[in-house]
Amino acid sequence: MISQLSWKIGGQQGEGVESTDRIFSTALNRLGYYLYGYRHFSSRIKGGHTNNKIRISTRPIRAISDDLDILAAFDQESIDLNAGELRAGGVVVADAKFSPQLPEGVNARLFAVPITAIAEELGTSLMKNMVASGASWALLGLPIEVLGRAVEEEFGRKGPAIVEKNVEAVRRGAEFVLEQAGGPLEEFQLEAADGKQKLFMIGNEALGLGAIAAGCRLMSAYPITPASEIMEYLIKKLPRFGGTVVQTEDEIAAATMAIGANYAGVRTMTASAGPGLSLMMEAIGLSGMTETPLVIIDTQRGGPSTGLPTKQEQSDLNALIYGTHGEIPKVVLAPSTIEECFYDMIEAFNVAEIYQVPVIVATDLQLSLGKQSCEPLDYDRIVIERGKLLAGELPPLEEHKLFKRYELTDDGVSPRVLPGAKNGIHHVTGVEHDQEGRPSEGAGNRKHMMEKRLRKLESLRIRDAVKADAPHETPDLAIVAMGSTGGTIDEARVRLEAEGITVNRVMVRQLHPFPSELLEPYLQSAKKVVVLENNATGQLANLIKQNIGYHGKIEHALKYDGTPFLPSEITKACKELSI
Incomplete structure (x- = not known):
């Protein structure tokens, strides 16, 4: 039994790759597995290679995997482009229609399933995605009725006849591949999930x-x-x-x-x-x-x-x-x-x-x-905060005076009213203005208004503006990043620590105004800082240097080929930078 595996389906855009992934992953979610998906698709409505990869696990995961266990392919291009990810002993479930071949040097088992032919027997080639789902599912030895229920949810609005045909497509795909394989593949049997419902x-x-x-x-x-x-x-x-x-x-x-x-x-x-x-x-x-x-x-x-x-x-x-x-x-x-x-x-x-x-x-x-x-x-x-929004009728104003919508205040934030509030009339304009909103180009007014607006954010820090997992007082590396890379860094960190390289992971969640005082201690304590980001110029690293410094400590780990970081790529880059 294994605790996780990766499954991918590939084909031409418009062939049902997305719906196959959706139904397959929905069924896995119903069983309580943790899932993490990645979509590779072309910037057009139809045509061009596309693939969806799902990582399935009995424990929480937040990264795509380096390798691949099962590939479901609608065409030869999907095999040629993705077979390199297959681990030794992996499996390819491919449509027999195109006489699939494994590239030279790929150590995997190939199951040629008449995916299109089975779908056409049931009335339309559009159901080939369900045949592929059933074949993939069967190899995992998971209960077919769970996948059937996901199919019913997907197609229920189209009526019972459509549901029945799609469920039958799933069943036939499963039966065919099980006959070829001699039953579910033992090396792909997943441990039972916790069964808890997850979003x-x-x-x-x-x-x-x-x-x-x-x-x-x-x-x-x-x-x-x-x-x-x-x-x-x-x-x-x-x-x-x-x-x-x-x-x-x-x-x-x-x-x-x-x-x-x-x-x-x-x-x-x-x-x-x-x-x-x-x-x-x-x-x-x-x-x-x-x-x-x-x-x-x-x-x-x-x-x-x-x-x-x-x-x-x-x-x-x-x-x-x-x-x-x-x-x-x-x-x-x-x-x-x-x-x-x-x-x-x-x-x-x-x-x-x-x-x-x-x-x-x-x-x-x-x-x-x-x-x-x-x-x-x-x-x-959940807490709703509306700041200095005034409700109801306001106190009367002096004659010929307007509400001071842009009143100079110590914190830079002025009272705010909604249109129609009695005694709340004020002028609004995109040009510089005085406290009542009237246009004003006076030098003194301009200086006061600029300073008022800029005072607002002097102490603003959101919850967890910098979010760190930092068990080491003086780590070899502090990996600093933003966005979706956090889970991938965590997996790379496990591998680095296994090789004796201590790592703290730090995510910057407030990019502006920059939380320098929160981030600096993690930079100061690390022997070296690796700033990891998906761009070519190191924009986050430059922001850190501009606001904090540590130019001599900071190293770049950049990826800008359009694909997310893999755990192995972060591991390799950090090992090289830690020398």
């Missing part, structure tokens, strides 16, 4: 759920990979809570609409990726100048320009912090787990209203689209 979602769904829990009732957005799933999730969910989603004509409109709705008192957000973020920059400046709350999600992907829209990267950091013209206070957060995606959205909305600033939640493609198990969320942690 199973992508980061984008957790972000959407977190927004709902935070009181968001409007999302204005324009579709873009890899952010679109947030919009799709909220289209289904927000109406249940009296909210809605508006698809705008572009990202400029999305951001300005969100500003307008927040000004009116409705918690509103938008979401995009690098190209859309670029278009939002002027609006982000408007949010900062008018001191109107604004929450934006940036799901980072490969750039620049269209770049690699369906691939992993963490290269927007400079744009997130420095992209707007002029100087405004803003906050940039970077969750690193599914759970943090949920809780950080609540924090983002609270911070945006408490400090009256734009808040950007930065994820990366792997965190946004990688589906994984998640422990039950603690809804008792």
Whole structure:
């Protein structure tokens, strides 16, 4: 019996690879296994190789595996591209239609299953994904009825006839491969899972759920990979809570609409990726100048320009912090787990209203689209804070005076009212203004207003702004990172420690304003610091050097080929850098 294995399905985009993965992993989740998924797909609707990889385990996991146990292939290209990951003794379940062949030197067992032929016998080749699912499932020796129930959930809305045919496709795929293999493969028998129900979602769904829990009732957005799933999730969910989603004509409109709705008192957000973020920059400046709350999600992907829209990267950091013209206070957060995606959205909305600033939640493609198990969320942690928002009728004003919407205060945050509040009338403009909002270009006023706005964030620190797993007082290495890489670092650390290299892992979750005083002790105590990030220029490392220093200690571990880090890659890089 084994405690974990990896399964991958590959084919041409549009062949049902995604639905196969969804049904297969849903069934595993029902059994209580921990799962971590990775999607490799082309930036087009149909055609081009795509594959989905699932890691299955009896214990929590937050990284894709280095190797592969079972590959289900719809075409020869899927074998040629992915067979190199197969461990010795691995298995390929392939469609007999294309006379599959293993590449030279690959030590694996090949099962040629008439996947398409069985599907066509049942009425349509579209069901070949279910045949492949059944064949893969059978080799693991797991109860076929559990997979059958997942199929019923997937196709139930299409009626009992469709459900019955798909369940039959699963059964026939299982029967054929078991006859070829002589029964389930003993070396792939998984230990029993704990049977406990776990959430199973992508980061984008957790972000959407977190927004709902935070009181968001409007999302204005324009579709873009890899952010679109947030919009799709909220289209289904927000109406249940009296909210809605508006698809705008572009990202400029999305951001300005969100500003307008927040000004009116409705918690509103938008979401995009690098190209859309670029278009939002002027609006982000408007949010900062008018001191109107604004929450934006940036799901980072490969750039620049269209770049690699369906691939992993963490290269927007400079744009997130420095992209707007002029100087405004803003906050940039970077969750690193599914759970943090949920809780950080609540924090983002609270911070945006408490400090009256734009808040950007930065994820990366792997965190946004990688589906994984998640422990039950603690809804008792949800607290809604609206800062200095004044409710009801305000005290009368002196004649010819307006409400001091931009009143100079010690903490830089001024009282805020909603449109229509009696005695709350004030002027709002994107040009520099006085305390009542009237345009003012006076040098003294400008100096006071700039200092007032910038005072807001002097002491802002979110919960776990720096999150460390640091058991060593003076480690050989401190690995510092952001986003989805945390779980992969943890696996590499186990291997490094086994070779006598002590490691502390530190995730920076508040990227701006930078939490220097929280991070510095971990840098100071380590013999060497490795900053690991998915970009080519070391943007996080440069941010650390700029704010803290330690130039002589810091080493770069960079990956910018569009794929996430593997545990073996981090292990290799750190061993070389620790010498």
